Amino acid sequence: MKNKYSIFSLVKNAFSYHENWEKAWKDPEPKKEYDAIIIGGGGHGLATAYYLAKKHDMKNIALVEKGWIGGGNTGRNTTIIRSNYLWDASAGLYDHALRIWEGLSQELNYNVMFSQRGVMNLAHNLQDVRDLKRRTHANRLNGIDAVYLNTEQVKKFCPIINTSPDIRYPVLGGTLQRRAGTARHDAVAWGYARGANEMGVDIIQNCEVKGIKRNGDSVEGIETTKGFIKTKKIGVVAAGHSSVIASMAGLKLPLESKPLQALVSEPVKPIIDTVVMSNAVHAYVSQSDKGELVIGAGTDDYVSYSQKGSHDIVEGTLNAILELYPIFSRMRMLRQWGGIVDICPDASPIISKTSIKGLYFNCGWGTGGFKATPGSGDLFAHTIANDEPHKLNAAFNINRFVSGNLVDEHGAAAVAH
Amino acid sequence: MFVINCPYCGEREQSEFKAGGEAHIVRPKQPTELSDDEWAEYLFMRKNIKGIQFERWIHTHGCRKWFNVVRDTSNDKIKAVYKMGEEPPTV
Numbered sequence: 001m002k003n004k005y006s007i008f009s010l011v012k013n014a015f016s017y018h019e020n021w022e023k024a025w026k027d028p029e030p031k032k033e034y035d036a037i038i039i040g041g042g043g044h045g046l047a048t049a050y051y052l053a054k055k056h057d058m059k060n061i062a063l064v065e066k067g068w069i070g071g072g073n074t075g076r077n078t079t080i081i082r083s084n085y086l087w088d089a090s091a092g093l094y095d096h097a098l099r100i101w102e103g104l105s106q107e108l109n110y111n112v113m114f115s116q117r118g119v120m121n122l123a124h125n126l127q128d129v130r131d132l133k134r135r136t137h138a139n140r141l142n143g144i145d146a147v148y149l150n151t152e153q154v155k156k157f158c159p160i161i162n163t164s165p166d167i168r169y170p171v172l173g174g175t176l177q178r179r180a181g182t183a184r185h186d187a188v189a190w191g192y193a194r195g196a197n198e199m200g201v202d203i204i205q206n207c208e209v210k211g212i213k214r215n216g217d218s219v220e221g222i223e224t225t226k227g228f229i230k231t232k233k234i235g236v237v238a239a240g241h242s243s244v245i246a247s248m249a250g251l252k253l254p255l256e257s258k259p260l261q262a263l264v265s266e267p268v269k270p271i272i273d274t275v276v277m278s279n280a281v282h283a284y285v286s287q288s289d290k291g292e293l294v295i296g297a298g299t300d301d302y303v304s305y306s307q308k309g310s311h312d313i314v315e316g317t318l319n320a321i322l323e324l325y326p327i328f329s330r331m332r333m334l335r336q337w338g339g340i341v342d343i344c345p346d347a348s349p350i351i352s353k354t355s356i357k358g359l360y361f362n363c364g365w366g367t368g369g370f371k372a373t374p375g376s377g378d379l380f381a382h383t384i385a386n387d388e389p390h391k392l393n394a395a396f397n398i399n400r401f402v403s404g405n406l407v408d409e410h411g412a413a414a415v416a417h
Numbered sequence: 418m419f420v421i422n423c424p425y426c427g428e429r430e431q432s433e434f435k436a437g438g439e440a441h442i443v444r445p446k447q448p449t450e451l452s453d454d455e456w457a458e459y460l461f462m463r464k465n466i467k468g469i470q471f472e473r474w475i476h477t478h479g480c481r482k483w484f485n486v487v488r489d490t491s492n493d494k495i496k497a498v499y500k501m502g503e504e505p506p507t508v
Binding site for chain 2 (some may be wrong): 252306
């Protein structure tokens with residue numbers, strides 16, 4: 001039953017004090033068997049289920065989630081969206097996602113608050129300048145909007161940046177992608193969940209996967225805390241826990257799971273109307289609609305699933321923030337948290353079939369998965385439905401670690417790992 | 418954030434150290450004989466365990482020596498520390 005959100009439904013529900021809104025998604029018990037099961041109810045998993053139902057005509061789909069949907073890295077990231085990656089394969093992948101973002105609120109009938117406020121990446125040394133200019137050229141050849149700015153233009157675009165030549169790492173320039181920006185992370189999960197639910201996808205929360213049942217070289221189903229569920233196709237979108245799920249099927253992945261931290265300040269009046277990232281000093285900042293500064297820190301260098309990182313990482317990021325934005329020196333930080341990100345050796349994701357028939361992995365997004373949510377779901381759904389990758393994710397197969405065809409995006413990933 | 422008991426210097430803040438990843442990955446004795454699959458396994462594939470993991474650390478801002486740590490990656494509790502070349506303890 002389609003419950004279309006509109007001004008009319010808003011008025012209608014106002015008469016009942018907004019107490020009778022239909023639930024955006026049901027809370028079903030798992031059936032005995034599904035045509036496909038998605039493991040992981042973050043943005044990527046929900047988007048995968050949504051596009052499987054929408055574009056590939058699969059209706060008997062379940063999505064199982066250990067906790068609640070959108071409660072992992074989807075709810076923990078700094079919501080930055082951009083597509084200015086260096087290599088052709090990555091440009092294709094991330095710009096595919098960005099194009100879907102541009103029409104997503106309309107498509108889902110759900111406001112994901114996509115805001116194309118621009119993302120600026122700063123250069124602080126000669127090598128940064130060369131790298132960013134090269135990346136700008138590469139982007140433009142791939143049809144991605146990118147411009148290179150000199151120091152004065154950076155200052156003009158974001159006046160609160162300290163562009164003095166006297167700071168430890170002076171701002172020598174930067175790149176700007178105007179189509180880039182931010183979106184409301186929770187709304188993305190909820191919008192996809194509502195859309196998937198409407199098309200008959202069972203979203204099963206509080207259902208932890210305990211094992212993957214194999215019959216020789218193909219999958220037969222999953223063992224969960226809500227019992228055994230039979231299926232021939234399993235799509236794993238478990239982010240930091242991908243290796244844990246892989247080991248249940250006897251697979252090893254080229255991943256390391258590490259804590260990545262972020263923090264927000266107390267809310268203040270609008271002061272920064274864009275996203276500014278700096279790879280070299282490791283500081284990136286934007287301002288949420290509530291007025292909080294949203295600041296991203298780096299990863300720790302050790303494997304951990306504890307969802308908390310080291311204090312010195314946060315300290316390093318805040319040092320850099322204060323040098324670049326002295327105006328923030330008396331801001332108080334409100335909250336700080338960590339998420340567990342699964343990092344590939346080449347800082348590019350894996351959207352791939354595996355050596356086991358019917359088992360697919362979408363993982364390795366590392367520090368920058370949120371921006372790709374719609375594209376990742378779309379391409380992963382294609383891969384699962386056709387048992388073949390789409391041409392946009394063919395390069396991101398798991399065999400690249402055997403063939404050596406790595407997609408090295410450590411520069412464009414913009415978070416040190 | 419946790420404290421590591423360096424076998425040479427004693428207890429120090431984790432920030433003095435650098436993590437070196439999974440321990441006991443043996444360098445191939447005959448690299449020229451290796452297949453692409455074996456290279457991928459050696460270079461890239463990792464256990465990435467949630468639970469007890471054996472790993473290498475270096476005391477970068479101290480004695481600058483490498484050693485091994487047994488750590489529970491689900492809560493960052495360290496179970497044992499032992500020197501390079503020593504047999505891994507049973508925990």
